[in-house]
Amino acid sequence: MVPALTRRPGADGHFTDAERAFVDAATARIIPTDDTGAGAREAGVTQFIESQLAGDFGDAARWYMQGPFKDGTDEQGYQLPLTPAQLYSAAIRAVDQHCRDFFGGRVFADLDAEEQDEVLRGLEAGEPELGDVDSRSFFKMLRANTVEGFLSDPMYGGNQGFVGWRLIGFPGPRYDYTRFIGRHGEPFPLPPVGILGRDGFI
Amino acid sequence: MRAGLTVLAGAAVLTGTAAGLAQEAGFSDIERGRYLARVGDCVACHTAEGGEPFAGNRPIPTPFGTLYSANITPDRETGIGGWSDAEFERAMTQGMAPGGKRLYPAFPYPFFTKATRDDIRAIKAWLDTLEPVRQEVDPPELPWPLSWRALLAGWNALFFEEGVFTPVPGKSAEWNRGAYLVEGLGHCAACHSPKNLAGAVELDEAFEGGFGEGWFAPDLTGDLREGLGEWSVEDIVEYLKTGSNRFSSAGGPMAEVVERSTQHLTREDLRAMAVYLEDLPAAEEVAEPGDVRDLDELLMAEGEALFVDNCTGCHLMSGEGQEGVFPALAGSSVLQQEEPHSAIQIVLGGAEKPSTEAKPTPLAMPALGWKLDDDEVAALLTYLRNAFGNSASPVEHSTVTDVRSIIEEREGTAALASE
Missing domain, CATH: 1.10.760 (Cytochrome Bc1 Complex; Chain D, domain 2)
Structure with missing residues (x-):
């Protein structure tokens, strides 16, 4: 069976410019570019998230989305009436408004890194109040999607150049390691490979 | 029994000395015919996709156009129910249907002519026991003048030799x-x-x-x-x-x-x-194991990378495969054929082992045509044809393109048939 490509034509038009700028800035703080190597920005995480939100994930196509909607426990998972696409859209609008109110009219993407971290920590802790939007649920989803985009197969738009897999030393879905059994302490010589192949030949 | 059946001494030897079903007493002509029809694999061509067995009308693609196989059930109007034994024998041994209609040699009468007349009658006796199926057969789709069957007389004169197999003296x-x-x-x-x-x-x-x-x-x-x-x-x-x-x-x-x-x-x-x-001798120029060809290094490096990334899960890094499960690529004759079409078919479209009584599990190789483009398949197969001691000519990009269009056409037809 051929895996379905979720990066579909038209996905690039899902975000507004403001939304794209927010996701780009926020994911770059969640997995920053630092001395361990490339971060979410180089990996194309924004592209990954935009593509996912434009598809079935964004529409909550496989989720139970009828009421009742109540606050659940952490183990019960996502409980909001909003689809992921609606949640991103509403939350980004609310967070940018919050930033304008508290940071001299600047939106999230225009804040410096420390200010951005402060806002993100606030979201993680359930502050500030964002009206209808539950900030903790949004942060949880944003963080999870960032990690997914950084570490998923490059065919889905993120992990470009295998930067995620290189960071954690994952060679990709290879199957035959018999040649390397017993060769301890040596670096694995093969480059990472994705479902569509490796860099350079694809 | 007609006299003609026993004219050939060889025929008696062939069926008499042959081990197996043909030899066993008690098997009627009909059962022998069923067995011989299996030898000839009649069902393969004479059954359309999803159609009744032996009712024909399966499209047979040829380099000249598409032919449709005959209905060989005993239906009197659309099948061969009205044929006499002699008429059936004539079709099998001379490629001529009743009324003098010449059959196209996609029907393998140039081979069937070697069967003993006794065996041919046994096949007819068995076909006569089938349930008649009414199934019209489409006319051949051939360009003029090939659509003119009289031309086949010329084909036969040039390429066809009628006559039953004669045992070769000195062979067992x-x-x-x-x-x-x-x-x-x-x-x-x-x-x-x-x-x-x-x-x-x-x-x-x-x-x-x-x-x-x-x-x-x-x-x-x-x-x-x-x-x-x-x-x-x-x-x-x-x-x-x-x-x-x-x-x-x-x-x-x-x-x-x-x-x-x-x-x-x-x-x-x-x-x-x-x-x-x-006992069939090899063609004159027998390739020696260890033949090394002059190949593009970059192409071979790309081919090796594609092999390592896509094939080693089953065929292993060494190309040895797993006996009884995954075929070896090292020494593979399929890979090293003069023409690489079958290897390309397998890489692009996948392949499935037959399910037999002895080995019922139809292990399959997945198709890779959706992820590898024609250049990559050419590089991969050029490498495999020349790795692990293999040696064969490089695979051209254009050959891969040709095979891909054959597969697309086949799958398109299959999709239409299943609708």
Whole structure:
């Protein structure tokens, strides 16, 4: 069976410019570019998230989305009436408004890194109040999607150049390691490979 | 019994000395006919996708156009129910239907003519027991003047020799039984030999491999790389009886042949066929193992990378595969054929082993055509044809493109048929 490509034509038009700028800035703080190597920005995480939100994930196509909607426990998972696409859209609008109110009219993407971290920590802790939007649920989803985009197969738009897999030393879905059994302490010589192949030949 | 049936002393020898079903007393002509129809794999061509067995109208693609196989159930109007034994015999041995209508040689009468008249009548006796199926057969789709059947008289004059198989003196009874089956009803050479521009088998290159249904049916001679040079008689029997052996697995059209035909033959007959095939000499220029060709290093590096990334999960880094499960790429004759079409078919479209009584699990290789483009397949196969001690010509990009369009056409037709 051929895996379905979720990066579909038209996905690039899902975000507004403001939304794209927010996701780009926020994911770059969640997995920053630092001395361990490339971060979410180089990996194309924004592209990954935009593509996912434009598809079935964004529409909550496989989720139970009828009421009742109540606050659940952490183990019960996502409980909001909003689809992921609606949640991103509403939350980004609310967070940018919050930033304008508290940071001299600047939106999230225009804040410096420390200010951005402060806002993100606030979201993680359930502050500030964002009206209808539950900030903790949004942060949880944003963080999870960032990690997914950084570490998923490059065919889905993120992990470009295998930067995620290189960071954690994952060679990709290879199957035959018999040649390397017993060769301890040596670096694995093969480059990472994705479902569509490796860099350079694809 | 008509006198004509026993005219040929050879015929009696062939069926009499042959081991197997033909020999066993108590089997009626009808049962023998059922068995012989399996040898000929009549069902393969004479059954349309999703249609009644033997009711025909299956499209048979040829380089000249599409033909539709005959309905050979005993329906009086659309089948062969109105045919006499003599008329059936004439069709099988001369390629001529009642009323003098010449049959196109896509129907393998140039091979069936070698069957004994007794065997042909047994097949007719068995076909007569089938349920008649009313199934009209579409007319051939051939360009003029090929649509003019009278031209076939010329084809026959040039390429067709009528006559029953004559045992070769000095060869064993087993060899002769094998030759009778392989050259006659089995019509193996129809695919496994090169054809000339008129579609006739090149007799001086018989069994050196040839095209069939977009695949390249491998060389069956004693050639060490391309042919059966490394295979023992037992290896051949196991392949035909079960669908695979220590060297290879049947795939593509041969998987169907094993499933519908050869697995049902007696071990004695398969052994006889194997003995005959083992005796086929290799073509003149036998490639020596260890032949190294001058190949583009960059292309080979790309091919190796594609191999490591896509194939080693099953075929292993060493290319040795897993005996009985995943075929070895090292030394593979399918890979090293003169024409790479079958290897390209397998990479692009995948392949499934036949499901036989002996080995029921139809292990399959997945298609890779959705992820590898034509350049990549060419690089991959050029590498595999020249890695692990293999040696064969590089694979051209354009050949991959051709095979891809054959597969797309086939899958398009299958999709239409299932609608």
